Amino acid sequence: MIDQLIDSFKKFELQLNGASKNSWHQIRKKAMESFSEKGLPKAKNEEYRYTQLGRILDKKFQFSDLSMVGRDSIHGENILFHDADAYHIYINNGIVDKEINSSLIANGLIILTLQEALGKYPKDIEAHLGNYSNKNNDAFAELNTIFSYEGVFIKVEKNANIDKPILLHYSGTDHLNQSIYQSRNLIIVESGAQVEIIESYSSFEKEEYFSNHVSEIVVEANAHFNYYKLQNQSNKTYHVDNTYIAQEKDSVVTSYIFTLEGKIIRNNLNFALEDQNCETHLFGLYVAHGDNHIDNHTVVNHKFANCFSNQIYKGILDDTAKAVFNGKIFVQPDAQKTNAFQSNKNILLTDTASMNSKPQLEIWADDVKCSHGCTTGQLDEEQLFYLRSRGISKSSARGMLLHAFVDDVLDKIKIDFLHDFVANEMNNRLD
Amino acid sequence: MLKIKNLHASVAGQQILKGINLEIKAGEVHAIMGPNGSGKSTLASVLAGREEYEVTEGEVEFLGKNILDLSPEDRAREGLFLAFQYPVEIPGVSSNNFLRTALNQIRQYKGLEPMDAVHFLKRMKEKMSLVEIDQKLINRSLNEGFSGGEKKRNEIFQMAMLEPKLAILDETDSGLDIDALRIVANGVNKLKSKDNATIVVTHYQRLLDYIVPDFVHVLYKGRIVKSGDKSLAMELEDKGYDWIKVDVDGVVS
C-alpha cells in the first residue's frame, strides 16, 4: 500500500508542475516522509483499536492513483441549506466547486482557495498550513497533507464581526472514477474577531467513497468562534475528520458536531489552549442506526493557567450500530486553576448496538478542577412505565425520553436553520 | 367497576400476590392497609400493567373489560390511574408537554378531538388551584428535583388533569405534613363523584380522617386477610398489625 502511495505521489508531483517547488510542497514532503514510515494505522494501533479503518480502507479503495480530480459541477439547489442566510461555499470531491465570488465579500472577511492564498497571504500559509496537522502525526491527516492541493482559506480580520454564518457545503460524487477525496481548510480568526462557520457534509449518490478532511484553525486573542459540523453523508461513505484548533489568550470557542449518517466516521478533534483564560466548549451528538460506526476522539490540551473547558457528547445507537468515544484531557504543569469537565452519555436502543467509551485524563498540575463521567444504558424502564401509565403510547414515551436526552445539546445550537434541521431529523429518527 | 378474582402475581420468580379478591363499585372509596412488604404496591403495579410483574392466575375486570391483556397506556385510557408511591423524575420532559400528550392520547382513544391550547391551559389553571400546586413546579421538568411532598402533590394534580374513573393512591400520604395532607385529601375529595372510585393504599389511619373510606381491607402476605369499615382502620391504629399476623400465621402455619 505504501508503494502504491509513493507511485501516486510521483504522479501527483508531475501534475503540480512548477508548484512542486513552493513552500506548501515542502510540507507535503515532510508529511510523506512521516507517513511512509508507518502507513495507515495497523490493527494494534491504540488510537484506532476500535475503528480498524486502515485495514478496511486498504481493502476497499485503490491508493494507486490519488492524483488530482477535476472540477465536477454539482447542483447547488439540491444541497441542504443552499438558501440559508449565509456565505456559501461549495466543495465537491474536495475541490471548490464554484468560483469563490463577490457574494462572499463582507467587511473583514477573506475567503480564498488555499492556492490563491499561497500567492496573496504567503505569511499566513507559512505560519500555519500543516503546522498543526504535521505535529500530530495522524496518518489520515498526513495523507491529506500529502495529496490535498486545493482547499479553503478563511481569514477573519482583526475585530471584524461577521454578520452571517459561513457555510461550507461538502459533497462527494463518484463521477470521476475516483473514490478518495481530500478536503482541507485553514481558518484564521484574528484577535477580537467573531465568526460562525458550518461544515455541512452530505452526499447525493449512494456510492462508496472515502472523504478525508483536515481543518486547521487558529483563534487569536479575545476572538469568538462558533464552529459546527453536520455529518450527514450516506450509509456507504467513509469519512475521517482531523480538526486542529489552537486558541490564544482570552479566546472563546464552541464546537458542535452532529453525526447523523455514514458507514464509518472517525473524528479527531484537537484543541490546544495556547495561553491563559481560554474558554472551550465541545458539544457532540451522534445518532447511529443500521451498521453505522461512529468514532469520536477528542483532545483538550490545557497548557496555561485559568482556562475552562467543558465537553458534552451524547449518542443514541440503534440496530447494530457501534460508536466509540475517547476523550483526552491534558492538564500541563503550568495549567494551574484549570477547570475541565467532560461527559459522555449513550443510550442503546437494542441489544445489538454497542458503545465503547473511554475518558482519559492526564493531570500534571495540582490546583485544578476536573471531572468526567460516562454512562451507557438502555432507556429507563421506570420512566417509560410512568409515562405509559398516564395514557402515553410506548412509542411516544420513547420519543419523549430520547428528546429529553438530546435537548440540552440541541438547545445550545445558536443558528436557527441548523437547529431546526437537526431537531427535525431527531423528530424523524426518534419518534 | 373493578372486579379482582383470585389474583396471583409474581415478580422475579417470587410469588407475591396469592389470591386477591376485591370488588369495587362506582362511588366507593376503599382503603388498603397492611404491613410493609405485604404486596400493596405490587397489587397497584399489576393493576396498572407494569410488565415485570407476571400474573400467574386470576382475573381483573375493569368496567366490564378484562384489562390484564391491555397495555399500561390502554388501561390509563380506559380510566385507570395510579398515583405512584415513588414517582420517578424525568429530566428534560416538561410537565406541560407530558400532560398535553397524555390528555390528548386519552381523548384520541375515546374518539375525541385533541384539546386546544386555550382549553388545556384553562384546565391546567383550574386543577393547579384545586391541589394548590405552584406554577413554578409545573414549569420545571417532570418531578425533577421535587421534594417528596411536591411529588405526591404532582401525582394528585395529574389525576385531576386526567379525570380517571378509578384512582389508586399508593401511599400518597406517606411523608406529607398535615397541611400537605389536607390539600391532597381535599383534592381527592373534590374529584370524587358517584361515577368514579378510589383505592387508597396507606399505612396511617390519619389519612382516613380526611378521605373517609367505605371499606377497609388488610393485605398481608399477598392476601386480603380482613375487611371491614372505617372502624377497622381505627383498630389497626390502636393495636398495630401484630394481632392480624398472629391470626393469619396461626391459621396458615
Ligand SMILES: Nc1ncnc2c1ncn2[C@@H]1O[C@H](COP(=O)(O)OP(=O)(O)O)[C@@H](O)[C@H]1O
Ligand atoms: N420489582 C421487584 N423485584 C423483586 N421483588 C419485588 C419487586 N417488587 C416487590 N418485590 C417484593 O415483593 C414484596 C411486596 O412488595 P410491595 O408490593 O412493594 O409491598 P408493600 O407495598 O405492601 O410494602 C416484597 O417482599 C418486595 O421485596
Ligand SMILES: [Mg+2]
Ligand atoms: Mg408499597
